[in-house]
Amino acid sequence: MARKLLTGPRMIGALIVLVLAAATFVATRTPSAEVEVGEVTRGPMATTVDDLAETRVRNLFMVSAPITGELVRVPLKPGARVVAGTTLLARIRPAEPGALDARTLAQATANVRALESQADAARAEVEAALAQLDLAERQRTRVSTLRGKGFVAQAALDEASMERDRARAAARAARDGERAARRSADAARAALIAPGAGMRGRGVVDVRAPISGYVLSVPQESTRVVAAGTPLVAIGDPDQLELVTDLLSADAVQVSPGAEVSIEDWGGDHPLKGRVRLIEPYGFLKVSALGVEEQRVNVVIDFTEPRRAWARLGHGFRATIRIRTWSVGETVRVPISALFRSGNAWQVFRVSTEGRAETVNVRIGRMSEDWGQVLAGLVPGDQIILHPGDKVESGTKVRTAQ
Numbered sequence: 001m002a003r004k005l006l007t008g009p010r011m012i013g014a015l016i017v018l019v020l021a022a023a024t025f026v027a028t029r030t031p032s033a034e035v036e037v038g039e040v041t042r043g044p045m046a047t048t049v050d051d052l053a054e055t056r057v058r059n060l061f062m063v064s065a066p067i068t069g070e071l072v073r074v075p076l077k078p079g080a081r082v083v084a085g086t087t088l089l090a091r092i093r094p095a096e097p098g099a100l101d102a103r104t105l106a107q108a109t110a111n112v113r114a115l116e117s118q119a120d121a122a123r124a125e126v127e128a129a130l131a132q133l134d135l136a137e138r139q140r141t142r143v144s145t146l147r148g149k150g151f152v153a154q155a156a157l158d159e160a161s162m163e164r165d166r167a168r169a170a171a172r173a174a175r176d177g178e179r180a181a182r183r184s185a186d187a188a189r190a191a192l193i194a195p196g197a198g199m200r201g202r203g204v205v206d207v208r209a210p211i212s213g214y215v216l217s218v219p220q221e222s223t224r225v226v227a228a229g230t231p232l233v234a235i236g237d238p239d240q241l242e243l244v245t246d247l248l249s250a251d252a253v254q255v256s257p258g259a260e261v262s263i264e265d266w267g268g269d270h271p272l273k274g275r276v277r278l279i280e281p282y283g284f285l286k287v288s289a290l291g292v293e294e295q296r297v298n299v300v301i302d303f304t305e306p307r308r309a310w311a312r313l314g315h316g317f318r319a320t321i322r323i324r325t326w327s328v329g330e331t332v333r334v335p336i337s338a339l340f341r342s343g344n345a346w347q348v349f350r351v352s353t354e355g356r357a358e359t360v361n362v363r364i365g366r367m368s369e370d371w372g373q374v375l376a377g378l379v380p381g382d383q384i385i386l387h388p389g390d391k392v393e394s395g396t397k398v399r400t401a402q
Contacts, residue, residue, distance in 0.1 A: 032397040037351060038335045040374065040382040046327035047368045049255060053245035053263075053301065053321040055313055057216065057236030063089055065220075065230045067205055070095040073223045074233065078216060082209040082235060089233045090207040095225045097193045108191040115188050119181035122174070129167070129174040136160075136167035213237040216315050238314050243274060243301040245321055249283050252297035254325045261301050266319035272310055274301045276323060299323070326366055333371040338384045339364065348378070349385040349392055357385060359394040 065071065069092040076082070076089065100108065140160040146152045216234040220226060243263065247255070261274035278300040286296045301321060303310055338348045339362070346364045349357040365373035378384070385392060392398065 032355070032399045033357075033391045034401045035357075035388070035392060035398045036386040037383050037398075037400045038338055038386045040332065040334050040378045040380050040384060042330055042332050042380045044327070044329055045331050045333050045366065045368060045371050045373060047325050047366050048262075048322040049247060049251045049325055050320065050322050050369075051245045051247055051251075053243040053319055055241050055243055055315060055317045055319070057238060057315045058240040058242050059211075059236060060216070060315070061211055061213075061235045062231050063207060063210065063233045063235060065090075065092060065226045065228055065232055066207065067092055068095070068226065068228045069093055069205070071220060071224055071226045071232070074218055074221050076215050076218060076233065078218065080215045082211075082213060082215060084209055084212045087209040088206055089209055090220075091204055092207065092226070093204045094202070096195050099195050100192070105192070108188065112185060112188040112192065115181065115185040119178065119185050122178035122181040126171070126174040126178050129171040133164070133167035133171045136164040140164045207232065209235060211235060236315065239307055241303065241310070241313060241315070242277070243303075243319065243321060245299050245301070246284075246286065246296040247299050249295045249297050252279055252283075252299060255279055255299060255323050256325075260324045262322040262324075263301075263303075264320045264322065266310070266313065266317065268310070268312070272319075273304045274321070275304050276300070277302045328373075332374040332378065332380055334362065334364075334374050334378060334384060335386060336367060336370060336372050337386045338388070339372055340388065346372075349388050349394075350378070351383040351385065351398060355397055355399070357388075357392050357394060357396045357398050 072091040072093065074090050076087075081087075082089070140157075140163070143152060143157050143160040147154065147157045213235050214237065216236050216238070218233055219231045226232075243261075255276055257276055257279065259276040261276060263272035263274050266272065276299060280298040280300070283295050283297045286294050288294055301323075334348065339346050341347070342359075342361075346362045348360050348362055350360045352358050360377055362372075362377035363375040365375045367373070385398065
């Protein structure tokens with residue numbers, strides 16, 4: 001029996017049916033989503049508190065000006081070696097008197113003239129007292145002569161002696177009053193001393209190093225007038241460095257003394273090791289760069305490596321610190337980039353054996369920067385989707401990104 005060949009309209013109709021069927025298949029099929037796949041593993045895990053820290057000399061001495069005066073230029077430079085009680089840090093001499101404005105000058109001049117007039121009046125009182133003393137002495141001499149001849153009573157001689165003594169005391173008081181008036185006039189004239197007169201007063205104070213160490217900074221280097229308490233030189237020993245960081249109080253309560261610390265981004269080739277020595281018991285308020293008020297606590301860290309490992313560090317250098325708050329030698333862990341929240345639960349997309357995404361609820365314990373501790377829901381070897389986006393949902397066919 002001979003086959004019937006499709007010719008003409010029948011062949012065209014068959015081709016149209018095949019094309020429509022292929023188009024329908026392509027339009028209705030679900031394409032696979034390209035995803036990045038990770039794996040649930042078993043291994044060590046640790047959590048850290050990370051922040052910026054700053055180095056500081058453990059015992060820093062800021063030497064200040066003991067008096068107000070003119071600071072002679074400080075010859076020392078940062079890095080100079082100083083010896084306790086020997087090295088001269090600075091010299092402070094009396095400052096020149098200040099300039100006088102017209103009102104102050106007129107008041108000072110009038111005050112000088114008034115005190116000079118008082119001194120002249122005191123001199124006149126001295127002359128009057130001396131005259132009275134001379135009269136009293138002559139009177140006493142006459143009474144004494146008459147008493148020797150028996151013409152006056154002893155009472156008259158006693159009275160004359162008393163008047164003489166009284167006149168002597170009045171003369172001494174008048175002389176002292178005159179001297180006081182002259183001194184007051186001299187003090188008033190001192191207010192008229194002009195700048196540049198070359199009169200600085202007396203005494204130069206030498207400021208010497210209180211401890212042995214090195215000069216760290218010289219806040220006041222040039223010659224200038226300084227007030228008492230002005231910082232002059234910072235002294236310390238850079239071999240005795242420590243790190244201090246101000247953590248959020250919620251993070252500080254997770255840190256314990258003795259915790260291991262990794263010191264990174266300090267400028268060296270590899271991280272340094274340290275250990276927490278102190279969590280200060282006093283918190284303080286700090287405003288962040290975004291204007292948010294934060295309660296902070298200082299945490300002090302010691303280096304545990306030899307000095308030669310961090311010899312290039314000095315006072316005020318910055319580094320990143322990672323303080324270990326918890327660690328375990330081996331646990332089931334999942335990459336943290338695979339986790340997402342659904343209500344109050346953590347979930348991941350696990351790749352099934354059919355190559356489809358399936359939603360899995362996961363119970364998570366500790367979380368670090370890279371890993372989440374799996375307490376239930378996943379087992380080592382499970383393939384999970386990293387960074388799932390909107391294109392992935394339960395049942396989506398997936399393929400691994402190349």
